[in-house]
Amino acid sequence: MTVPFDIKGCVALVTGASRGIGRACALQLAQAGAIVYACARSEDALRELAEASEGVRVCVLDLRDEVMVEELASEIMEAHGRLDLLVNNAGVLGPRASLDQTSAEALREVLEINVVGAFNVLSASYPALRAASLPRVINLSSSVGRKGRAQWGAYSISKFGLEGLSEIAADELGEDAVVVTLNPGGTATDMRAEAYPDEDPETLPSAEDVAQTIVLLARQLRADLSGKRFSSRALFDLAKESSDDVVELPTD
Numbered sequence: 001m002t003v004p005f006d007i008k009g010c011v012a013l014v015t016g017a018s019r020g021i022g023r024a025c026a027l028q029l030a031q032a033g034a035i036v037y038a039c040a041r042s043e044d045a046l047r048e049l050a051e052a053s054e055g056v057r058v059c060v061l062d063l064r065d066e067v068m069v070e071e072l073a074s075e076i077m078e079a080h081g082r083l084d085l086l087v088n089n090a091g092v093l094g095p096r097a098s099l100d101q102t103s104a105e106a107l108r109e110v111l112e113i114n115v116v117g118a119f120n121v122l123s124a125s126y127p128a129l130r131a132a133s134l135p136r137v138i139n140l141s142s143s144v145g146r147k148g149r150a151q152w153g154a155y156s157i158s159k160f161g162l163e164g165l166s167e168i169a170a171d172e173l174g175e176d177a178v179v180v181t182l183n184p185g186g187t188a189t190d191m192r193a194e195a196y197p198d199e200d201p202e203t204l205p206s207a208e209d210v211a212q213t214i215v216l217l218a219r220q221l222r223a224d225l226s227g228k229r230f231s232s233r234a235l236f237d238l239a240k241e242s243s244d245d246v247v248e249l250p251t252d
């Protein structure tokens with residue numbers, strides 16, 4: 001590859017697009033000319049997103065519902081014959097508690113969305129991803145999905161699961177695809193406010209800043225980077241430059 005991918009005409013699916021990083025990502029991809037499918041559970045927020053951008057097609061679904069996820073993947077395949085970019089972004093925080101204060105039920109709920117939900121989307125998208133010339137999958141992870149930390153139990157376990165899901169998909173989809181994880185780092189969103197209620201969001205990068213790093217990865221990922229881990233913090237400067245040349249992407 002001698003030039004970055006052109007986002008224009010790229011068929012993309014962004015999960016968790018009703019707010020936060022997913023919403024900003026859907027808007028920026030559409031702004032760059034992608035055909036964006038955006039999903040989440042909140043119907044009103046998705047309607048507002050569709051009104052904000054002509055390039056975004058919204059779909060109200062719960063990722064835990066594998067039938068609805070299959071239907072969306074089939075709809076994309078029928079309409080476009082391929083999926084060039086999957087941004088597995090949807091997630092929940094769950095309880096911030098030590099393991100002995102986390103119930104099995106609470107753990108199951110977080111895993112059901114952050115791991116099973118991501119699995120549902122990724123596995124249902126395999127046919128459409130395989131039909132693309134170099135499909136890219138970006139899974140939104142976390143620093144606590146790479147190193148365990150006290151009081152992050154269920155969420156941390158789920159992000160380790162997502163890292164594993166990514167590695168498996170990178171191996172299965174082989175050299176004709178790029179599957180990576182991205183740790184956005186602390187970002188001013190509802191989820192961050194839930195985790196750190198006393199923090200001033202003004203001190204954090206915005207969802208739009210992180211979305212720029214997703215667009216950067218979408219343009220610049222090459223097959224030899226499949227299976228790698230990235231962090232938005234290390235990509236902010238490159239993302240702002242938005243170079244038309246191929247750039248070296250720092251991995252974790």
Ligand SMILES: NC(=O)c1ccc[n+]([C@@H]2O[C@H](COP(=O)([O-])OP(=O)(O)OC[C@H]3O[C@@H](n4cnc5c(N)ncnc54)[C@H](OP(=O)(O)O)[C@@H]3O)[C@@H](O)[C@H]2O)c1
Pocket residue numbers: 015016017018019020021022039040041042043045061062063064088089090091092113117140141142143183184185186187188189190191192207
């Ligand atoms: N913000 C941070 O500081 C931070 C740091 C590290 C990692 N991350 C990761 O980055 C990603 C985005 O986080 P964010 O901060 O933007 O979170 P957010 O503002 O809470 O948004 C989460 C999104 O996920 C969707 N979602 C949750 N459960 C769903 C379900 N069952 N089915 C479909 N959609 C569902 C939500 O939509 P509905 O509620 O409408 O369904 C929402 O659009 C997450 O994977 C998160 O773990 C964030």
